[in-house]
Amino acid sequence: MRQADLAITFAKHSGRNTWREYAPELSRDVDTRLALRAELQKALDHNHFVMHYQPIINGHTGRIMGAEALIRWPHPERGFISPAVFVPLAEETGLIHALSHWVLEAACRDLRWLQSQAVVDFPFVINISPLHFQRPDFTQEVQDMLARYQLTPKNVEIELTEGLFLNNVQETIDKLKHLQSLGLKISIDDFGTGYSSLRYLKNLPIDKIKIDRSFVQEIVSDRNDAAISKAIIGLAHHLNLRVVAEGVETPAQYWYLKRNFCDEFQGYLFSRPEPVDKWAQRLQVTGGIVALPTQEDNIDHERTLLLLDDEENILKALHRLLRRDGYKIFHARTSQEAFDILAVHPIRVILSDQRLQETTGTEFFAKVKNLYPDTVRIILSGYSDLKSVTEAINHGAIYKFLTKPWDEADLRQELAQAFKVAVRR
Incomplete structure (x- = not known):
């Protein structure tokens, strides 16, 4: 019966209206996920996660405009496990609320410590799961966390994905307006890869849109990626929104996006994600300025x-x-x-x-x-x-x-x- 149930589940995930035959690897996959789920709970209980931060750069001045908070799981046996693996698992198993709370508190704690070590005039950008955002007490949770670490709303920027707007659209918009009225900035991550709706976009109380890295990787040679990116930039600017390009890894990508009026940049070209102690060292040396790719000045x-x-x-x-x-x-x-x-x-x-x-x-x-x-x-x-x-x-x-x-x-x-x-x- 268990094997038949696994085959049914696999058939449903394959698009329904079909059938699948049980195979031993299905059990292995389930056993692996069950083991990982138990280890995820253990990591939450014993605070085994760490936070890394990646800067978001003003494309004209090089000034750091923000730092995205990125959770990392250094597993003692498997090494670093990608968030693309454990975050969906947390959402499926109900652990996402505890995980999101941990991220929110860790980011606020690190930011407060960083403020005590160096001059910081930019916010931390915190990714929020749609499931966690939809909790009735989410807004109060954010306010309580800011108060606990003596931070102001301008110190935090909330980053959400497009999937948030699939259900309860008006309720979501009302909650975003409330957060914005408190002074928090709101950005939409991975724009263009999910369920974009221009009808909703014009009414959303947001401040930034992030161009997904999948459009940036081949932007200098793929006309479709280039056209989509330029369209996103033009659309956002007409709505008085700033645009961040993520996954920028080469000077060519940077210059192409800059020439097409992208506002801010994030990616390995400027910095890899780093722990907060290295951030303190960086800021003390650079003063919050990152060197931008240069061109020859004497070119005709x-x-x-x-x-x-x-x-x-x-x-x-x-x-x-x-x-x-x-x-x-x-x-x-x-x-x-x-x-x-x-x-x-x-x-x-x-x-x-x-x-x-x-x-x-x-x-x-x-x-x-x-x-x-x-x-x-x-x-x-x-x-x-x-x-x-x-x-x-x-x-x-x-x-x-x-x-x-x-x-x-x-x-x-x-x-x-x-x-x-x-x-x-």
Whole structure:
């Protein structure tokens, strides 16, 4: 009967209206979850969790605008267990209320200690489970915790996920308004990945929206991620909301988002999550300022040229030929390197080989056309697929197609004309 019940449960999780046959691994999965549930209860009882904090940075000044409180479980045998594993388990087993209370108290305690060690003028951002938020006494619990550690509402920012608005929407909005009236800031995490409703968004008493890391990871090369991120930023700003991009790991991601008016940034590019004692050391040294990625100040943005070819000798030969014309020349051997350069620097003209290792020049330019439409794009290749080249030219992805080996005078003349076209765009 137990095995049949497990198979039924698995069938329900597979979408219902189906059937599943019992297999021994189903029991192993259940036994593992039961053991983990017992260990989770033990960790709560004996205070085995720790808190780490990751800064949220102003994209223009580098000033720390907040620090997200992130719970960590250092298991004595399994090492650090991801919150993506134990938080859903806590929600399923009813332990989420105790876990959320622990996080709230630990964050307030650490913030109070940090205030006693260094000057802190930014809030801690605390993630709240929708199940815990819906408790009738949640607002009073927050007020009591702030009073216990002598904190003011401006010291804490509540972060919620979109799933909160699936049920009891008006009740949720009323509670958020009450929290905001007390002086707490409210942000929506992982925006765009859940159950976004623009009808509710216009009425929500919130202060910030966070772009989920899944949209940031390939933002410099994926037109869909780029379009979604830009749409979120534009929508938020029209609603007078600030925007935070999370999961920022490269200068290219930072520059692309900054050029599209993202306000704040969070990710490994600036800092990994750290314990509160290391935070105190950091603040005493830096004064709450983080170094931002820099650009060269002496670049003539009207004369920037990107060369893309997977053969190093070709890149060197082109550089020797074209540097005499006063271009600021960037090199890339893969399309991903090229996208990173495009995200950081305002490139005017791109000269690309057709046959690249991971793609073709025409496929690369088709993406560039959507992400960077003002660039002038030229193929330089000894190989031509007439159909793909013709389609790319017809769709405006390619300005011209030039052949190898090139005539030096002709190539220089074509590039000079391309820059004239770029200036007019």
